[in-house]
Amino acid sequence: MKVEISRRRFLQGSVALSIIGGTSIGATSLLSDENEHGEMRIMTRTTNTKAQKVPFLCGMCVNKCAGVARVEKGVVVKLDPNPYFPKSRNMLCPRGNAGIQTLYDPDRLKYPLVRVGNRGDGKYKRVSWDEAYDAILNGTDKFKGLLQILDEEKDNRSTIGYCNGEGLSKEGFEELMGLKIGTPNYVDEISICLETVLGGYSATIGAYGEADMNNADYVIIAGANRAEAIITPDTMDMFKRSKGRGLKTIVLDPRFTNTAAKADRWYAINPGTDLAFVLALTYVVFSENLYDKEFAKKYLIGYEDYKNHVIKNSYTPQWAEKITNIPADEIYKTAREFMSSEHPIYYQGRRSVFAKNDFQLRRAQAIFQGLSGNLDKKGGIIYGKKLALPKEDVNSPMYAQAQDRFDKEGIAIFAGKTGSWIVFRNMVLEGKNPYPVRAMFMRKHNPMAGVPNTKKTEEFLKKMDLNVMIDILPSDTTMFCDVILPEASYLERTSPVASYGFLEPAIVQRRAAIKPMFESKTPEVIYKELAEKLTEPLWKNSLKYDEDVQDDTKGMKVDELAKYYKENGFDLTEPWEKSVEELNKERVVKAFGEEAWNTLEEKGVYYPNMDKYHKQLNPNEYQYYPEDKKNYTTKGDKLKVVVNFKNLAKKGVDPMPTWHDEWAFKVPDGQFRLVTGRHAQFTQSGTTNNMALRDLIPTNYIWINKREAKKRGIEFGDMLEVKSSVGKVHIKAYPTEKIAPNMIFMLHGFGGSSKEMEMAYGKGGNDASIIEDKIEPVYGAAVMHETNVEIRKV
Amino acid sequence: MANYGMALDYKNCINCKACEVACKEENGVQLGADKHRIWVGVKEIEGLWPNLSIASSTFEPSQCQQCENAPCQEVCPTKATHYTKDGVVMVDADKCILCSYCMEACPYDARYVKEDTMTVDKCTFCSDTRLLRGETTTACQATCPTKVRTFGDLDDPNSEISILLAHREHRTLKTHLGTKPKLFYLI
Structure with a gap:
C-alpha cells in the first residue's frame, strides 16, 4: 500500500503519536532496534512505574484465555495471565505473550483504504471513514457499489455473500449481514475446521462436552495434538499428569508430535484410518463383554444393533492392523486397558476434518466412550453448566426478493447457517449458483490461506463486483479487496461479554487496554457506522423492488412509512443503539446484580460466590470452585447416547459407524x-x-x-x-x-x-x-x- | 535477604516456549534466536520410524543456574558479575567491558551479548523488574501453561520451593563441577 509508512517511521512517528498523544515514549518501556536485514524490531520492558492493570481476553487464537495487560504511560508493556478464570487457570501461551507484537505490528492496517489499482496489485488510496463507507455503498470508477448491485439484482439480498472468523465480535457481523441486510449466504471457519467433531458428538451424546483431564486416568488422544495446539484447560491438565504420574496417555498420529513425546505409547497410524482403529477397539469390547452393561442398557440407544453390526462385520484387531498400521496385539491391549480403567477418556479432539469418514469416526469415538460408562461423571466427558446471560433480540426484516442459499451439492445434512466454504465457492466458480453472487463482505478471515485450493479462492474473489474487508492486518485475502476497513486489535477494544460453561462456569469480559490506535475502530462501531450509511438507501431499494413491502406500505403517509420501517426491522442500525460497554453492563447487572458487574470490571471474571470459592493454593495453582460445587454430573437420567441413529439413513448416511x-x-x-x-x-x-x-x-x-x-x-x-x-x-x-x-x-x-x-x-x-x-x-x-x-x- | 532458587517440574514441559516470550517481553530482551535468557533444550529423537524411542525425546527448560559458586563471577575482571543480597547472580552493565570471560567460564552456556548495550546479559530471576515491584513470581513461572517452575526463597522452610525440595527427589545440572546450581530439576 503506497500510503503506508516505513517500519522505521512507524516507530519514530506513529506509535508515539497515537499511543501517547505526542509526548515521547518512555525510553525504557518500548525498545526498538534494527536487525541485519533492516527490519525494525520492537520490544517492551516493564519498569517500576505506576501501571494500569486491565483484564482482557486473549485474541491470538480461538481459546480466549484471560490475561491482565500492564499499561505504563499508555503503552502495553506486558501481558500476564489472569488467575481468576477457571478455563485458562493462570496461564498464557507463547502467542498470548506475544500479543503486544500484534498490537504494535508496524504492518497493521491503519486507515481506511480504497482500491485504485487492479485487484491484487496492492494500489490503494488512504481515505476517510466516510469516504470508505461511501465507496461500499456507491462504488468508485474501479468497482461497483452495493446499491448498484442490489438495484441490478432487484433487491435480492442473497447476491451478497459474507464470511467471518471466530471471535467475540463475530455475532455482531452476522447480525448486520445476515439478520439485518438479509443474506443467507454465510461461510465461516467451521467448515474448514471442526464441524464434524461438533456434529458427530452432538448427534451421539448430545454435546461436544469437556474432557475432565484433571481426574481421568487413561486417555487415547488421536489426531489431536494438545502439546502444540493448546486448548485450555485440557493442555494444562493433561501434561501435569502424563509420564507415569496418573494419566496413562496413548497417542495416535501419523507423525511424532510433542504430544507423542509425552505419551506412554505412540502409534504411527495411517492417515484417515482412525475409524478402523475405533471399530476394532469396539469389537474387542463387545466380543469380550468389557463394556458397562448396566450403563449401556440404560443410556445407549440401539447398542445391541451396534454390537451385532460390529461382530457381524468382523471389525477385528487383525482386520484393523492391515488398515491402520497398528499391530493387532496393541489394539487388544489398548481396548482392555481402556475398559479396565476407572476414568478412561477417548479424547474428542477439536482439529480440522482430516478424512472423509470423520463424522463417522467421531460417532464411533463417542459411542466407545459411552460403552465405558464414563460419561457425565468425574474423570469422564462431562456436560457441565453455563451461566445464562440475557439475550438481545434482533428485529430482522423479511425480504421477499431474497432467495435461499444453494451450496448444498454433495452434502447430506445441510448445516443451514454457516454452509460449506468449498461447496459455496466452487458452485459459484462453476456457474452452478441459481442467482448471481456479486459481493463478499469479509471480516477477520483469510480464505486464501485457510480454504483448500488457493487458486480457486483467488478466482472466486476476482469474480466479485465488490469485496470488503474488516481486519487488523493486510492478509493475502485483504489484497483482493476493494474497500479495507481497519479494525482495532483485541487489546484496543472492549468486547461483548461472554459466558464460559462446563465444569467451573464463569462470565468473562475483555476490556480495552488502550484506545484504538491510528484510525482503527472497534468492530461494533464499524457495524454501527456501516449500518447508518446503508440503511436508508437499501430501504429505498426494497421499496422499489420488494412486492411485499410495496403491498404493505401502499398509500402510507411519510410518518406511517417511517413507523413501518422501524417496526419491521428495516432500520439496520437498531442493534447498535447502545455501545458494547453499555450493553455489557446492562446484561450483567440484569443477570447477576451491580456487585457482579463491579467484580467483572475489576477482575475480568465473575461467577457466583467467587469471593468465597476462589483461593490461591500455591504460587502456581488456584481453586475456582470447591470440589462439591463442580458440575461433574448434570445430565442424570436425561443422558442419552444415540448408537443406532436410524434417521441418518434417510439422509444417505450410515446410521451406525461403518468402514468402507x-x-x-x-x-x-x-x-x-x-x-x-x-x-x-x-x-x-x-x-x-x-x-x-x-x-x-x-x-x-x-x-x-x-x-x-x-x-x-x-x-x-x-x-x-x-x-x-x-x-x-x-x-x-x-x-x-x-x-x-x-x-x-x-x-x-x-x-x-x-x-x-x-x-x-x-x-x-x-x-x-x-x-x-x-x-x-x-x-x-x-x-x-x-x-x-x-x-x-x- | 533471601536465597532465591527455582524448582523445575521439567516433565511437565511441552516445549511451547511461552516462558521464552514472557521473559523477552518482561525484561526487554532483544529478539533473535541467539538472544535469550531462557530456553528449552530439545533432544533429537532416537530410532527409526515407526520404532522411535519416546524416552529419548525430552524437553529440558533451562537458563542461568544461579550457581552458589558461579564460575562467571570468579573470572569477571571488573566485578560486573556479582551476587545480590538475595543470592542472584547479576551483571552490572555499567561495569561490563565485554571481555566475555564469563561466557567462556559458564558451563551452562547461559550468557549472551546484548547488542543494544554491548554488554553480557543473562537471567536475573526478574530481580530488576517483577521482584522490584514486589511480585513473587518470575515471568517464566507465571505464564507457564503446565506450571513447570516454582521460584522462591530456599532459606525459608515454609516457602513452596523448600517444601517441594523436601518432598520430591531432584537433581542439578553438571553437579560434578561444584558450581552448586540453585535450579533444581524435579524427578
Missing part, C-alpha cells in the same frame, strides 16, 4: 501423502507477521523421512517443490524420523503472499495452495489429509 474400503490409505509409488498441523507458536495465518513468534519459528519446513530424503539426495534446508493436482509450493526440507517414508508434513499458516506483511511474506509454503478441495459427505467440510503430492529438489 474406499477409505483405505493409499499413496501411489513415488508420491507422498501430505499432512498438515499446528504448532504452539502460531495460530493459522493470523499470527505469522508477529515478530516475537517469528523469532521462534522463522519459516515452516517440509518434514520428510530421513531415509527417504537420503535416497533422494535431500539435505536439511534444501529447497523443494511440492506439487499436487491443484498447485505447488517451494519449501525447505527437514529430514526426520518423526514421519513415515510415504508422508510429508508441513505447518499450516505460512507462505503468505501479501507483500504488505513484511515478516510473513514469502516465508515458507502455504498448505492451502496445494491441498485438494475435497469435502466429507455429511456437512461438506473440507478434508485436509487426502492429498498426495510429488516432490523434487529445486
Whole structure:
C-alpha cells in the first residue's frame, strides 16, 4: 500500500503519536532496534512505574484465555495471565505473550483504504471513514457499489455473500449481514475446521462436552495434538499428569508430535484410518463383554444393533492392523486397558476434518466412550453448566426478493447457517449458483490461506463486483479487496461479554487496554457506522423492488412509512443503539446484580460466590470452585447416547459407524501423502507477521523421512517443490524420523503472499495452495489429509 | 535477604516456549534466536520410524543456574558479575567491558551479548523488574501453561520451593563441577 509508512517511521512517528498523544515514549518501556536485514524490531520492558492493570481476553487464537495487560504511560508493556478464570487457570501461551507484537505490528492496517489499482496489485488510496463507507455503498470508477448491485439484482439480498472468523465480535457481523441486510449466504471457519467433531458428538451424546483431564486416568488422544495446539484447560491438565504420574496417555498420529513425546505409547497410524482403529477397539469390547452393561442398557440407544453390526462385520484387531498400521496385539491391549480403567477418556479432539469418514469416526469415538460408562461423571466427558446471560433480540426484516442459499451439492445434512466454504465457492466458480453472487463482505478471515485450493479462492474473489474487508492486518485475502476497513486489535477494544460453561462456569469480559490506535475502530462501531450509511438507501431499494413491502406500505403517509420501517426491522442500525460497554453492563447487572458487574470490571471474571470459592493454593495453582460445587454430573437420567441413529439413513448416511474400503490409505509409488498441523507458536495465518513468534519459528519446513530424503539426495534446508493436482509450493526440507517414508508434513499458516506483511511474506509454503478441495459427505467440510503430492529438489 | 532458587517440574514441559516470550517481553530482551535468557533444550529423537524411542525425546527448560559458586563471577575482571543480597547472580552493565570471560567460564552456556548495550546479559530471576515491584513470581513461572517452575526463597522452610525440595527427589545440572546450581530439576 503506497500510503503506508516505513517500519522505521512507524516507530519514530506513529506509535508515539497515537499511543501517547505526542509526548515521547518512555525510553525504557518500548525498545526498538534494527536487525541485519533492516527490519525494525520492537520490544517492551516493564519498569517500576505506576501501571494500569486491565483484564482482557486473549485474541491470538480461538481459546480466549484471560490475561491482565500492564499499561505504563499508555503503552502495553506486558501481558500476564489472569488467575481468576477457571478455563485458562493462570496461564498464557507463547502467542498470548506475544500479543503486544500484534498490537504494535508496524504492518497493521491503519486507515481506511480504497482500491485504485487492479485487484491484487496492492494500489490503494488512504481515505476517510466516510469516504470508505461511501465507496461500499456507491462504488468508485474501479468497482461497483452495493446499491448498484442490489438495484441490478432487484433487491435480492442473497447476491451478497459474507464470511467471518471466530471471535467475540463475530455475532455482531452476522447480525448486520445476515439478520439485518438479509443474506443467507454465510461461510465461516467451521467448515474448514471442526464441524464434524461438533456434529458427530452432538448427534451421539448430545454435546461436544469437556474432557475432565484433571481426574481421568487413561486417555487415547488421536489426531489431536494438545502439546502444540493448546486448548485450555485440557493442555494444562493433561501434561501435569502424563509420564507415569496418573494419566496413562496413548497417542495416535501419523507423525511424532510433542504430544507423542509425552505419551506412554505412540502409534504411527495411517492417515484417515482412525475409524478402523475405533471399530476394532469396539469389537474387542463387545466380543469380550468389557463394556458397562448396566450403563449401556440404560443410556445407549440401539447398542445391541451396534454390537451385532460390529461382530457381524468382523471389525477385528487383525482386520484393523492391515488398515491402520497398528499391530493387532496393541489394539487388544489398548481396548482392555481402556475398559479396565476407572476414568478412561477417548479424547474428542477439536482439529480440522482430516478424512472423509470423520463424522463417522467421531460417532464411533463417542459411542466407545459411552460403552465405558464414563460419561457425565468425574474423570469422564462431562456436560457441565453455563451461566445464562440475557439475550438481545434482533428485529430482522423479511425480504421477499431474497432467495435461499444453494451450496448444498454433495452434502447430506445441510448445516443451514454457516454452509460449506468449498461447496459455496466452487458452485459459484462453476456457474452452478441459481442467482448471481456479486459481493463478499469479509471480516477477520483469510480464505486464501485457510480454504483448500488457493487458486480457486483467488478466482472466486476476482469474480466479485465488490469485496470488503474488516481486519487488523493486510492478509493475502485483504489484497483482493476493494474497500479495507481497519479494525482495532483485541487489546484496543472492549468486547461483548461472554459466558464460559462446563465444569467451573464463569462470565468473562475483555476490556480495552488502550484506545484504538491510528484510525482503527472497534468492530461494533464499524457495524454501527456501516449500518447508518446503508440503511436508508437499501430501504429505498426494497421499496422499489420488494412486492411485499410495496403491498404493505401502499398509500402510507411519510410518518406511517417511517413507523413501518422501524417496526419491521428495516432500520439496520437498531442493534447498535447502545455501545458494547453499555450493553455489557446492562446484561450483567440484569443477570447477576451491580456487585457482579463491579467484580467483572475489576477482575475480568465473575461467577457466583467467587469471593468465597476462589483461593490461591500455591504460587502456581488456584481453586475456582470447591470440589462439591463442580458440575461433574448434570445430565442424570436425561443422558442419552444415540448408537443406532436410524434417521441418518434417510439422509444417505450410515446410521451406525461403518468402514468402507474406499477409505483405505493409499499413496501411489513415488508420491507422498501430505499432512498438515499446528504448532504452539502460531495460530493459522493470523499470527505469522508477529515478530516475537517469528523469532521462534522463522519459516515452516517440509518434514520428510530421513531415509527417504537420503535416497533422494535431500539435505536439511534444501529447497523443494511440492506439487499436487491443484498447485505447488517451494519449501525447505527437514529430514526426520518423526514421519513415515510415504508422508510429508508441513505447518499450516505460512507462505503468505501479501507483500504488505513484511515478516510473513514469502516465508515458507502455504498448505492451502496445494491441498485438494475435497469435502466429507455429511456437512461438506473440507478434508485436509487426502492429498498426495510429488516432490523434487529445486 | 533471601536465597532465591527455582524448582523445575521439567516433565511437565511441552516445549511451547511461552516462558521464552514472557521473559523477552518482561525484561526487554532483544529478539533473535541467539538472544535469550531462557530456553528449552530439545533432544533429537532416537530410532527409526515407526520404532522411535519416546524416552529419548525430552524437553529440558533451562537458563542461568544461579550457581552458589558461579564460575562467571570468579573470572569477571571488573566485578560486573556479582551476587545480590538475595543470592542472584547479576551483571552490572555499567561495569561490563565485554571481555566475555564469563561466557567462556559458564558451563551452562547461559550468557549472551546484548547488542543494544554491548554488554553480557543473562537471567536475573526478574530481580530488576517483577521482584522490584514486589511480585513473587518470575515471568517464566507465571505464564507457564503446565506450571513447570516454582521460584522462591530456599532459606525459608515454609516457602513452596523448600517444601517441594523436601518432598520430591531432584537433581542439578553438571553437579560434578561444584558450581552448586540453585535450579533444581524435579524427578
